[in-house]
Amino acid sequence: MEEETIIIAALSTLTSSQLTDLTSSILSLTLHHHGRLSTILCSPSLFSLTLHHLHSLSLTHKTLLIAKHLLSSLHHLTRHFHLKTLIPPQPTTTIKRRDLDSALLLLFVCDVHQEHPEILKTPHSEWREGLRKHCSDTVLMQSSIGVHYGGVLLPYIEMVMRCWRFVGVMAGCTVEGRKVAAAPAAVVALPAVEVIGGGEECVICREEMSEGRDACELPCGHLFHWMCILPWLKKTNTCPCCRFQLPTEDVFGEIERLWNVLIKIGGGVLNEKDVDHGCSVDVAESQGLIDL
Template sequence: MEELKPSTVIMAALSTLSPPHLSDLSHSIFSDVHTSRRRLTFILSSPTLFSFTLRHLNSLSLSHKSLLVARFLLSALRRLSRPFQTPSKSFPHHPSTAFVTPRDLDAAVLLLLLCDVRQHNPAALETPITHWRSTLCRIYSDSLLTISGIATGGSGAIIPYIETVGRCWKFVGFVVSRNGGKARREVAASPVAVVELPSVAVGGCMAVECVICKEEMNEGRDACQLPCEHLFHWLCILPWLRKRNTCPCCRFQLPTDDIFGEIQRLWDILVKVGSPSDGD
């Protein structure tokens, strides 16, 4: 499944949604697309703001540009994966991974447009940089007229949105690998997610063993229950979650404040939902 195109993975997951859930997601995507396009229109219509945003974008390093794209990707994956998370396994958003300054938001919106133009019409950016605004305005206006569904808020907004998410996924993966990063690495669970974990009283006739310390839990004592329903001693699980966000038993992933770790967690949800039920 890892070899499939990002758009294929996402479409496979969305194909499992019921019509009402797909409709709700479509409206959510349309609202997000509308907000981004309105911001981009404002940038392109103002020579001063465009020049300011472009200078800011050019001043950023490749790793900072990757971070901008990663934040957009994280926001999109949260939206796309939300229908597949049950209330018992969902957590609130984390400000540390969601916050973007207005200046960086403008830079991210313009960067996504430049990446799209570079892929589909690279010759357009071979003109002097002083002509870029007028060139981008023309291309942007043409795209608004040709993308079906955007004007009416129909499901046609999903396809270009998914294509953008796919390009962001590839770009972030490329930058991470180029910088020597690993596709998968251990990341700590978010403190917000840990605080949300419930305490449950251990009881019944069956002994419950904490797999971390290999000792039985005393009946009547509170234990920590993860969303996957596995139980652990609080004193055992807390040090564990400070180093990694996975369940020691089944590898269920809790949210993390690491942006790239959270992207991978949400991506895994989509991959799992869209995978064939063949027992592999």
């Protein structure tokens, strides 16, 4: 099952007003990114500085740069999913202007390398003019699509997928088996609830939680002694019972968490459609965005 299809299916669960708001905000963000890239390509000094910064970065740092951009994009895509058992409050994602400029230029150069490699076969001093012309042609072509759900969301999802592949191929973006701590902001936001009835066991210490005492409740609904769960969350962001993931400040861990959320929601939608109709689900049918 294509991951693009799954992401689109996840977005199809949003209400019409949420989808409109998401589309508008993504359009605004896309225009901002186009503006930054155009500014870089139109300014010889800014282009030279940004390209020099990219050349100074190791492969690991380039991958981290794209990972931060991907994380910011995933937070944007998932911000309307408020289901308690899926996404707790997310930590704020910020990316410095120099990092954003570098990420945008790096992604654009990678696209050009695939589509028009002849532009990059010239000396570095001649790159800017060729890239600038290609950028102008690309923006003009995209602007002719029109402002509708498919015309805005699909290119954005494609950009997210390019970042995901870049990070995955170049860094092996997987945190399976690697523990990452829960974000302090997410831990502070956890509610204290009164234990009613007693008899329930804290799976960390294996002792009963006394009736009337305060316990920590994770978004998945499982209860734990505060003195047990706090040290646990300093080491890992997963629930000891069901492996539910809390937000983390680790970039790659948070990418995995949000990616899994989209896959879980979208996969559930497509599986339901498969059961209902007994056939495979087309991209357009699964999300209903293009025809709206």
